[in-house]
Amino acid sequence: MARIIVVTSGKGGVGKTTSSAAIGIGLALKGHKVVLIDFDIGLRNLDLIMGCERRVVYDFVNVINGEATLNQALIKDKRVSSLSILPASQTRDKDALNKENVGKVLDDLAKRFDYIICDSPAGIEAGAMMALYYADEAIVTTNPEVSSVRDSDRILGMLASRSRRAELGLEPIKEHLLLTRYSPKRVEEGEMLSVEDVEDILAIPLLGVIPESQAVLKASNAGEPVILDTESDAGKAYQDVIDRLLGETVEFRFLVAEKKGILSRLFGG
Amino acid sequence: MAEASIEFKGSSFTLSVLHLKTSTLSDFRDDLKKKVAQAPDFFYLVPIVVDIERVDSSIDYQAVKLLVEEFKFTFVGFTGNVPKAQRKLIRALGFSFVNSANSAVSRTKKVQASTKAVKADEEIVAKVKQTQIIPQVSLFTDKIHRGQIRSGQQIYAKDQNLVIIGSVSAGAEVIADGNIHVYGSLRGRAIAGAKGHHQAQIYCQNLEAELVSINGNYWLSESMEQHWNSPAYIHLSDTELVSSKLI
Ligand SMILES: Nc1ncnc2c1ncn2[C@@H]1O[C@H](COP(=O)(O)OP(=O)(O)OP(=O)(O)O)[C@@H](O)[C@H]1O
Numbered sequence A: 001m002a003r004i005i006v007v008t009s010g011k012g013g014v015g016k017t018t019s020s021a022a023i024g025i026g027l028a029l030k031g032h033k034v035v036l037i038d039f040d041i042g043l044r045n046l047d048l049i050m051g052c053e054r055r056v057v058y059d060f061v062n063v064i065n066g067e068a069t070l071n072q073a074l075i076k077d078k079r080v081s082s083l084s085i086l087p088a089s090q091t092r093d094k095d096a097l098n099k100e101n102v103g104k105v106l107d108d109l110a111k112r113f114d115y116i117i118c119d120s121p122a123g124i125e126a127g128a129m130m131a132l133y134y135a136d137e138a139i140v141t142t143n144p145e146v147s148s149v150r151d152s153d154r155i156l157g158m159l160a161s162r163s164r165r166a167e168l169g170l171e172p173i174k175e176h177l178l179l180t181r182y183s184p185k186r187v188e189e190g191e192m193l194s195v196e197d198v199e200d201i202l203a204i205p206l207l208g209v210i211p212e213s214q215a216v217l218k219a220s221n222a223g224e225p226v227i228l229d230t231e232s233d234a235g236k237a238y239q240d241v242i243d244r245l246l247g248e249t250v251e252f253r254f255l256v257a258e259k260k261g262i263l264s265r266l267f268g269g
Numbered sequence B: 001m002a003e004a005s006i007e008f009k010g011s012s013f014t015l016s017v018l019h020l021k022t023s024t025l026s027d028f029r030d031d032l033k034k035k036v037a038q039a040p041d042f043f044y045l046v047p048i049v050v051d052i053e054r055v056d057s058s059i060d061y062q063a064v065k066l067l068v069e070e071f072k073f074t075f076v077g078f079t080g081n082v083p084k085a086q087r088k089l090i091r092a093l094g095f096s097f098v099n100s101a102n103s104a105v106s107r108t109k110k111v112q113a114s115t116k117a118v119k120a121d122e123e124i125v126a127k128v129k130q131t132q133i134i135p136q137v138s139l140f141t142d143k144i145h146r147g148q149i150r151s152g153q154q155i156y157a158k159d160q161n162l163v164i165i166g167s168v169s170a171g172a173e174v175i176a177d178g179n180i181h182v183y184g185s186l187r188g189r190a191i192a193g194a195k196g197h198h199q200a201q202i203y204c205q206n207l208e209a210e211l212v213s214i215n216g217n218y219w220l221s222e223s224m225e226q227h228w229n230s231p232a233y234i235h236l237s238d239t240e241l242v243s244s245k246l247i
């Protein structure tokens, strides 16, 4: 059975697309068949982060409307052959998707892939609801600040009440907390919420903590998901996320501010 | 001063203990049914304690009690060597937790037993006194919600008390015509005695509420300084809200 995982947040700009890309490619590198779907209709972002924007011919909405087949629209990743991307349309409006047709496309994809990763748009309107409706699991992406935590809490309420699983009274969506843009230094200075604070408020299991990192911007600009930068702290943290998703117990890292030694201070580390 | 009309004393009784070995209540029911069928008169109105040591801590305690009562036992409470937090939860749900004299827990504490007994008496007396000062609302049944109430969600216990086993998030709202109990943090809004019930109260394990209201009298966060971030209960004295330390 394919696992349908939505990457969601409520608040915008917290790192959903960055995380979807990293997780998609990370799972594929482990040998799983993965498809990444961009639900952010009208914005098109995932293809840029994945570095396949120039290969988009057909998109998700074309498939929904029967204007293209899945085979025509799916873009195979050039780095990992078991990964495909179903891009969003830049030209259509947000209401182009409807539950029934999205369900059919997901059913088709479930026959071919092990993991279906849905990159949700921000907000709690129709687009975000569509992205989470069919999910089996949710990666609730949260920044360590009050408004982001509040929005994640809101989304958790939606997962529990507005999803297909909730409507049919099935086992609830499995919830994961992914803290992104975590800066231990700013936590220590009291400018940001700590991991414990966020866990206490949201009360769901912690999947990962991704540090605030220069490597992310570099990776996005290059169209190379940051998980491929195996030397970077963010890349390593996303790698840990993959291992945890696959059932391993991995210790959390990058939770405390690095004390810079005298040498690195002198030579700039 | 006239002599007190009541007196508390300790005494030991032998009670039957039913050891629960399955969390599947239908199995439990089947087995209990068979057992009782063998000697219905023997079990009729027999006081019974249910040992839950071997089952999952998330079992539905209320359902267990109802099942036992369905077969005409007189339900006394739960027992077993379980973690303190679980015992607390059971009590919080309104059931007695009975420590058996030969359970592992009480064995280690035997030496202190005699002093404990005296203390327990004092506690009971103290409780009785307390209930005289603050009348409890017991006319209402309970609506029990397990899990968090998230931002944007609202829950209303119509003509009932509301018991939440979990936290109430900022931006969430819980409303009851009776009392509100939050076994977790109260960070959102809590409105008790919504239809106009002066005696309604609000209890929580951690007070960080945006608003609390009883019978139309409300407080915003700034008025809760005294018990902020601690277990508290809030009630009305005349038309003034009062907060007190819970434990
Ligand atoms: N760990 C990180 N460290 C530094 N910058 C990050 C990190 N994660 C994400 N960012 C940056 O934050 C911005 C938003 O990221 P991203 O597009 O992934 O968020 P999003 O939640 O998908 O946004 P939207 O809601 O608009 O879809 C980007 O500029 C990205 O480079």
Ligand SMILES: [Mg+2]
Residues within 6 Å of the ligand: A016, A017, A018, A040, A045, A119, A120, A121
């Ligand atoms: Mg995005």
